[in-house]
Amino acid sequence: LDERQPKKLSMDASGSGIWSMKAVSFDSGTRLLGCTSLIACACDDGALRIFGMEIGSGECNLVQTYPNANCRLLSVAWYKDRFVVMGGSDGYLSYRDIVSRKEIFSINGKLERNLDINIWSIDVLENGDIVTGDSSGSVRIWDGKFGSLLKSFPVHKRDVLAVVAHKSKIFSTGVDGQINMLAHEGKGPMQWGLKGKKRPHSHDVMSLALSENTLFSGGNDTRLLAYDADAFLERHPTNLQAYGEVPQIQVTAGVGNESLMICQQLDAVEIWQITTLDQDRNVKAKLSKGKEGEPLEAKVSPKLLAVLSSSSNVFCSALSPDRKYVAYSNMTSLHLYS
Numbered sequence: 001l002d003e004r005q006p007k008k009l010s011m012d013a014s015g016s017g018i019w020s021m022k023a024v025s026f027d028s029g030t031r032l033l034g035c036t037s038l039i040a041c042a043c044d045d046g047a048l049r050i051f052g053m054e055i056g057s058g059e060c061n062l063v064q065t066y067p068n069a070n071c072r073l074l075s076v077a078w079y080k081d082r083f084v085v086m087g088g089s090d091g092y093l094s095y096r097d098i099v100s101r102k103e104i105f106s107i108n109g110k111l112e113r114n115l116d117i118n119i120w121s122i123d124v125l126e127n128g129d130i131v132t133g134d135s136s137g138s139v140r141i142w143d144g145k146f147g148s149l150l151k152s153f154p155v156h157k158r159d160v161l162a163v164v165a166h167k168s169k170i171f172s173t174g175v176d177g178q179i180n181m182l183a184h185e186g187k188g189p190m191q192w193g194l195k196g197k198k199r200p201h202s203h204d205v206m207s208l209a210l211s212e213n214t215l216f217s218g219g220n221d222t223r224l225l226a227y228d229a230d231a232f233l234e235r236h237p238t239n240l241q242a243y244g245e246v247p248q249i250q251v252t253a254g255v256g257n258e259s260l261m262i263c264q265q266l267d268a269v270e271i272w273q274i275t276t277l278d279q280d281r282n283v284k285a286k287l288s289k290g291k292e293g294e295p296l297e298a299k300v301s302p303k304l305l306a307v308l309s310s311s312s313n314v315f316c317s318a319l320s321p322d323r324k325y326v327a328y329s330n331m332t333s334l335h336l337y338s
Contacts, residue, residue, distance in 0.1 A: 087119025
């Protein structure tokens with residue numbers, strides 16, 4: 001990523017499609033299965049394939065393959081860097097230790113006979129309990145030691161495509177475009193409840209990702225949104241764009257040839273002092289012959305007077321005609337300066 005160049009590394013997954021991948025890396029000097037980084041792949045033929053690589057070597061090899069399940073494997077998650085949880089297209093859920101290559105337990109997530117269950121997404125809580133999102137619209141919490149069902153929340157109208165665990169919270173989303181937050185209150189494993197929801201997307205939400213305390217969501221509406229995971233219900237999401245926004249610029253005429261200009265950036269407003277050209281005959285003649293986009297000659301370079309920083313994205317800004325006031329607003333408040 002630092003070089004922004006592809007490694008041109010290609011590996012064959014034995015002719016099988018891959019539905020989900022999760023990677024884990026180890027600290028310097030630590031190895032598992034002889035590798036410093038492992039990638040678990042849930043495959044269409046029902047096999048779990050684990051690829052390993054040495055960081056910086058550019059080589060990736062198949063190090064383990066687990067027996068095929070009688071279904072497609074749709075989701076996979078790591079726990080404590082040596083345990084793997086995988087979910088399938090018939091409600092199949094398996095918990096394995098990749099060091100001993102033993103299956104700790106397996107679960108039949110198909111709780112109703114006539115209802116087919118696809119486990120689209122899996123994550124693991126800090127205490128080892130397993131969180132799944134399935135095609136019935138339910139988010140389920142399973143005991144990480146014995147595999148018993150602890151809680152089931154039918155909080156979605158359609159398939160749950162992504163679940164993410166963060167401290168004592170669980171975020172889920174899916175085809176209905178709704179993002180739900182479950183929170184744990186109390187000491188017991190059963191003390192989970194639905195605390196709130198948001199619907200910032202207009203179409204299916206396909207994925208969730210968590211980086212430290214920031215939650216990201218992306219879906220078919222082509223929007224990438226960021227949330228404060230610790231204040232999910234209190235704060236609105238931030239819309240992230242692939243390309244930087246075009247700065248908003250406003251100029252107010254001043255005394256003589258001096259004017260003020262504000263330039264609205266993503267999270268700040270800059271105030272500039274600019275000196276315009278004297279509009280004599282020579283200048284007017286030069287301007288008439290110039291082309292659009294060519295810089296104008298100025299006697300004095302623009303001077304940056306102030307930068308008004310914002311804690312979040314700036315939505316709009318304005319400069320009063322008398323140049324005495326500058327205002328801008330972000331997602332939480334309005335700011336006025338004199």
